[in-house]
Amino acid sequence: MANTILIGAQWGDEGKGKIIDVLTDGADVVVRTQGGNNAGHTVHIKGQKYILHLVPSGILRKKKICVIANGVVVDPLSLVEEIEGLSKLGINVDRNLFLSETAHLVFPYHRELDAQREIFKGKNKIGTTKRGIGPAYGDKAARTGLRVLDLVNPERFKKQLEFKIRENNEILKAFGAKPLSFKRVLEDYRAAGDYLKRFVANTVILLHQAVRRGDDILFEGAQGTFLDIDHGTYPFVTSSNTTAGGACTGSGIPPHRMDRVVGVMKAYTTRVGEGPLPTENAEIADMLHAMGREFGATTGRPRRCGWFDAVATRHACMVNGIDQLAVTNIDGLDSVETIKVCVSYRDGSKRYDYVPNDIEILSRCKPVYAEFAGWRAATHDARKWQDLPAKARSYLKALAELTGADLAIASVGPGREQTIFVS
Numbered sequence: 384m385a386n387t388i389l390i391g392a393q394w395g396d397e398g399k400g401k402i403i404d405v406l407t408d409g410a411d412v413v414v415r416t417q418g419g420n421n422a423g424h425t426v427h428i429k430g431q432k433y434i435l436h437l438v439p440s441g442i443l444r445k446k447k448i449c450v451i452a453n454g455v456v457v458d459p460l461s462l463v464e465e466i467e468g469l470s471k472l473g474i475n476v477d478r479n480l481f482l483s484e485t486a487h488l489v490f491p492y493h494r495e496l497d498a499q500r501e502i503f504k505g506k507n508k509i510g511t512t513k514r515g516i517g518p519a520y521g522d523k524a525a526r527t528g529l530r531v532l533d534l535v536n537p538e539r540f541k542k543q544l545e546f547k548i549r550e551n552n553e554i555l556k557a558f559g560a561k562p563l564s565f566k567r568v569l570e571d572y573r574a575a576g577d578y579l580k581r582f583v584a585n586t587v588i589l590l591h592q593a594v595r596r597g598d599d600i601l602f603e604g605a606q607g608t609f610l611d612i613d614h615g616t617y618p619f620v621t622s623s624n625t626t627a628g629g630a631c632t633g634s635g636i637p638p639h640r641m642d643r644v645v646g647v648m649k650a651y652t653t654r655v656g657e658g659p660l661p662t663e664n665a666e667i668a669d670m671l672h673a674m675g676r677e678f679g680a681t682t683g684r685p686r687r688c689g690w691f692d693a694v695a696t697r698h699a700c701m702v703n704g705i706d707q708l709a710v711t712n713i714d715g716l717d718s719v720e721t722i723k724v725c726v727s728y729r730d731g732s733k734r735y736d737y738v739p740n741d742i743e744i745l746s747r748c749k750p751v752y753a754e755f756a757g758w759r760a761a762t763h764d765a766r767k768w769q770d771l772p773a774k775a776r777s778y779l780k781a782l783a784e785l786t787g788a789d790l791a792i793a794s795v796g797p798g799r800e801q802t803i804f805v806s
C-alpha cells in the first residue's frame with residue numbers, strides 16, 4: 384500500500400473514518416497527526432457503529448500499530464474514556480496503541496476558554512466543537528503548553544499545572560466564568576497520567592523504525608482542507624494543518640517518505656459550524672436530514688449541506704497534491720432528479736476558478752453550476768463499478784475530471800462491504 388496520507392478534501396466529515404478503515408487492511412501502522420477529540424471518525428463493522436475521536440481507526444483491525452503522534456492535541460480524560468469504551472466492546476489496545484510524549488495536552492481551562500470566546504464573539508462565533516482545541520494549540524504556539532511527557536512526570540506536572548491554573552483562572556474571571564479547582568484538575572489528570580503512561584513513547588523513533596522495516600503507514604487526517612489553519616476559510620477553521628503537509632510535521636516523517644495522497648470527498652458538500660459554504664442549499668439539506676443523514680459525529684449538530692463544489696475540491700487537490708480520490712455518500716443522491724455541481728464562482732462580473740482567500744469575497748460568491756441527470760435508483764448494493772447505474776458512473780467520472788485526480792474508491796454506504804475499488 385506504501386505510505387499514504389489520507390485527507391479530507393472539503394470541510395470535514397467527508398467519510399474519512401470509513402475509507403481509513405478500508406485502507407487499513409493494507410497498512411501496518413495507522414497514525415493520527417493533527418487535531419484532537421474535535422474529530423469523530425465513524426466506522427461501521429458488521430452492524431456495529433464505532434465513533435473514534437483520538438484513537439486511530441486502525442484499532443478496529445487486529446495487529447495494526449496505532450499512533451497518536453506529536454501533532455495531535457490530547458485531552459487525557461477523553462482518551463482514557465475512549466480506550467475504556469473500546470475495551471468494553473472487546474477491543475484491547477494494550478499492545479498496539481502508542482501516544483507521543485511530545486503531543487500537547489488539552490485542559491479544562493482550554494475547553495472553558497473555547498466556550499467563553501465563542502460567547503464573547505456573539506454572532507461572529509466560529510461554531511467550534513468546544514473541545515478546547517484552539518486554546519490548546521494557542522498555548523503550543525505561545526510555548527506555554529504542557530505535553531504528555533509532563534503528564535507522566537508527577538512532580539514537575541504539579542508545579543506546571545499550578546501555574547497554568549492560576550494564570551487561566553485570571554482569564555476566566557475576566558470573562559465572568561467560574562475559576563477551576565487546581566486540586567480537582569490535578570487529581571483527574573494524575574489518574575489519567577497513571578493510566579496512559581503504558582502507551583507513551585517517542586513516536587518519531589518508533590515511526591522511523593517502521594519506515595526502515597518497510598512497513599506501510601497510513602496517515603489518518605482529521606477535519607478537512609477548508610478547515611486548515613493556513614489554507615481554510617480563516618478564521619472559520621480549526622487550529623491545525625489539516626492538509627497533507629500536516630502529516631509530516633505532525634509525525635516527524637519527512638515529505639519524501641510519503642508515496643501518495645488520497646483525498647476523501649462526499650458526492651455533495653457539508654459543513655458544521657459557521658463560515659462560508661458557497662454551494663449551500665436548503666433543499667438538499669432538508670432531503671438529507673429527512674433521510675437521517677448529516678448529523679455531526681462529535682456534537683450531533685445538523686450539518687449544513689450543499690451541492691458538490693468542484694472549485695473547492697480542485698483547490699484541495701492542488702494544496703494537498705491529491706493523487707487519488709475516494710468519493711463517499713453516493714447513495715445520498717440516489718433520489719435526486721437533477722444534480723448540480725459548482726464549476727466556478729461568480730462575484731459580480733468576476734469569475735473565480737479557485738477559492739478566494741478573503742472570506743468576504745467568498746461569502747459573496749455565487750456558484751456557477753453544471754447539471755447532471757440523477758440516476759434515481761438505489762446504489763447501496765453496488766459492489767463493482769459496473770453495478771452502479773450509468774448516470775452515477777458519469778457523475779463520478781465528471782467529479783474526478785473536474786477535481787483533477789484519479790477516482791480510486793466509490794463508497795455507497797457506511798459498511799466496509801459497500802466499497803467499490805475503481806481500477
Ligand code: IMP
Binds near residue numbers: 394513514619657
Ligand atoms: P474546533 O476544531 O473545535 O476549534 O472547531 C473549528 C471549526 O472546525 C468548527 O467549524 C467546527 O465545526 C469544525 N470542525 C472541527 N472538527 C471537525 C470535524 O472533525 N469535522 C467537521 N468539522 C470540524
